[in-house]
Amino acid sequence: MSAxxxxxxxxxGLSKRYGGFTAVDAVSLRVERGQFLTLLGPSGSGKTTILMAIAGFVAPSEGAVLLDRRDITALPPERRDFGMVFQGYALFPHMTVAENVAFPLRVRGMPRAERDAKVRAALDLVQLSRFADRRPSQLSGGQQQRVALARALVFDPALLLLDEPLSALDKxxxxxxxxxxxxxxxRVGRTFVNVTHDQEEALSLSDRVAILNYGRLVQIGAPEVLYEQPRTRFVADFLGxxxxxxxxxxxxxxxxxxLQAGATRLVQAVEGAHPAPGTPALLxxxxxxxxxxxxxxxxxxxVDGTIAAWAYLGAGYSLAVRTRDLGEIRVALPAxxxxxxxREGLPVRLGWAADAAVPVLEDADAA
Structure with a gap:
């Protein structure tokens, strides 16, 4: 396996409608060779429907799915040669670990010797070789998930699709x-497409993240770009x-x-176009x-304020500071x-640099 x-x-322009309900609304994006893309969004945002359309289990109402510029929209799932890992693992309980991993190769009619070699390599890849003869019920949740990954990779798939693969595990x-x-x-160099609603998971795993809401692609980019330069209130609020x-x-x-907010004056660094004087702004x-x-x-x-509430989180404190003109401001304070x-009622003075905040659009304006 290589890049x-x-x-x-x-x-x-991928769209999917169910009667009068639009689950996916004209989504266009590209995943380059060997990239790890995560589809991120709240429940009902369309991310799983998109993944199922990529896999071939859902037929789009409009638009196309292309693999290396070849239109595969009408291709059935079994001919797409994609590996898939589900949230619930979907392992066969009556089979051993090795038999589970070998199953896709048996379906393809691969000779026994070649099949066994590939199973050994796949189990080595996920560090489960010594568990080859165990049943899934004898494994932990994390080990079962690694078996599912080995099974999805053993036949050298064109893509690996991940449907909330870690959500069943503890933190x-x-x-x-x-x-x-x-x-x-x-290590494997494959193109991965992952679905999650977990923001931390999306940030830590991905080369790029596509943020979805109500079936629409809101913003796509590298995790650090989305976190540091969100375009809309929704992106800034959902990602962190x-x-x-x-x-x-x-x-x-x-x-x-x-900017003026009541009696408080704020200074804000801006790249690109500036709002006109007299217009409202959101930071x-x-x-x-x-x-x-x-x-x-x-x-x-x-800005002067008073601590209204606080919580100790181990590495730091989360403070809710009540201010006169800016409402309640959350502060992350290293412990x-x-x-x-x-303590509640303690007066504090907050400070931040002109380039610490970023102007964002209200979501209605972005639409």
Whole structure:
């Protein structure tokens, strides 16, 4: 298995309607050879319907699915040669691990000697060789998921499709399997298309993430770009946590703009087109980009507030700070050598840089 074995996938205007309900609305995207793409969105966003259309289990109402520029929209699932891993593993309980992994090869009529060699290689790949003779019921959830991955990869599929493969695992095991899955992707060089509603999973696993809402593609890009430069309120709110600051543009400068929110004046760096003076603006500000200012410290943006609530999270504190003009602001404060001991009613002064926030569109404006 090598990166050269990866295949490019393209969706062109893909739509799926069920009567008067539109599950997928004109989605177009491209996955390059060997990339790991995650389809991310809330329940009902259309991500699983898209995956099933790629697999061939759902016929699109409109649009096309292309593999290496070849239209495969009408091709039945068994002729697409795609591997698939489901949320519930879908292992045969009466078969051993080796027999489960060998099943796709038996269906294809592969000779016994070649089949056994491929099964051994696939189990080595997921570090389960010593469990070859066990039944699925004798394995942990994480081990069963690795068997499902080995079975999906053993026949050298053109694509690997993953339908929320880690959602049945507990948080700690899910984090471990995320690392293993990412390493596995690097080793095999296949093109992976993953579906999840877990933002952390999407950020940690993917080369690119496609964010969906109500069947539409809202934004697609590298995880760090989507997190640092969301275009809309929905993307900023769904991918991580964010504060949303409303203001009116009062001044436009070459390097940014000044906003007024009640009696509070904010400065904001802006790349590209600037909003016109007098127009409303919405900023997305991540909690970890806010600092607590000491009496002798200053920042480009400063706001006074009072701690309304707080929680200790191990690595840090989550603070809810009530302000006069900006509403409640969430702050992520590292616990190690924190400058304060949080308590309700404690006055604090918040600060952040002009380029810490990013202007975003209200979702109605983006549509």
């Amino acid at each position: 050269a074995a990866g295949h490019a996938l393209e969706l062109r 700690k095991l899910r984090a471990e399997l995320q690392e293993e899955l990412k390493a596995l992707h690097r 946590k964010s504060n949303f600051l409303h203001g009116t543009v009062r001044e436009v400068r070459p390097d940014g703009m000044a 997305s500000l991540r909690p970890e980009k806010i600092v607590l200012l000491a009496e002798d410290e200053g920042a480009e943006n400063e 190690w050598r924190a400058p304060i001991t949080p």
